Amino acid sequence: MIPRLETERLRLREWRPEDFETFVDIMADPEVARYLPGGHPMGRMDTWRFVTGMIGVWTMRGYGTWVVERKSDGAVMGRIGLIHPDRWPGLEIGWTLGRAYWGKGYATEAAKASRDYAFLTQPVAEVISTIHPDNKASQGVAKNIGESNGPRVDIDVGGGTVYTCDVWAISRADWEKRFRSS
Template sequence: MRPLTGDDFADYAAMLADPQVTDGLAETVGNSAEEAWRSLAIFIGHREIRGYSHWALVEKSTGEFVGRAGPWQPHGFPGLGIGWCLARGHWGKGYATEAAHASLNYVRKELDVPKVISIVLPDNSRSIAVAERIGHRHLRDIQYRGRTVHLYGQRLVDTAAP
């Protein structure tokens, strides 16, 4: 995991050009190069504004761009979130879960928040499985940008302690 940069654009655009990838995202993203550019710029800008953002996921053995994952809280988002998006050729390898765990550990150690969330489309069984593997539980369904999404999450601090 490393910061996303403009050098990731070609691989990032190729990932988002796949409708099977973008159809699974709760954030509406088009498949064009222009939409990929905007999306990448938003994540890079988010890091400038908030101090954290999604990282580029790179396969250790090959150096190949795998996708993106990390903490995320743009304006209007329902809380500090962890998200992930992988190129389809890397689905089923455990990278999303590994990146989500690393993101959760980062949030626990570096950000002072009591809870973390993820929003997942109801029919995205792969992302639901990742959310559950990192300890999230389904909290409720919410409306987000005109869509019904599952809100998953977990507490990071024990509020029952004295």
């Protein structure tokens, strides 16, 4: 049910049981969690809910996030893909990579594939990325995939947690003009 996407260096693939331990390590890293909703590392049970929730979105919405795997060595690097939780401002391209994979262009490469997949498979006028105002690295990824910074919003992510973020977006029309291959 979960399609695979491939880029030059990456495979965006389905979730497997053995991926869980890698995500426990990724989500326990304070630097990784710093700009995510809640802003703190996740314990094992919260990571379990996070991972199983991402898998379940494929059934609920027909799209979701993929595991990002490096082709050269099979390293599980993180997750990227399409998310749209209840009461979210729109269909989002979201990403979380382990710190060892930052600054190498992997997030941009996978986000471009996710952006193209979104516009090719979903009837949406735009796709967004919600990014913490201080997260310069993710802002760079958003710019690299053609998104522009929009309004700052407060999103209730549950449990009394409000996530203040900027909504970056690219419209379908802009994508078709700038990025769609013929």
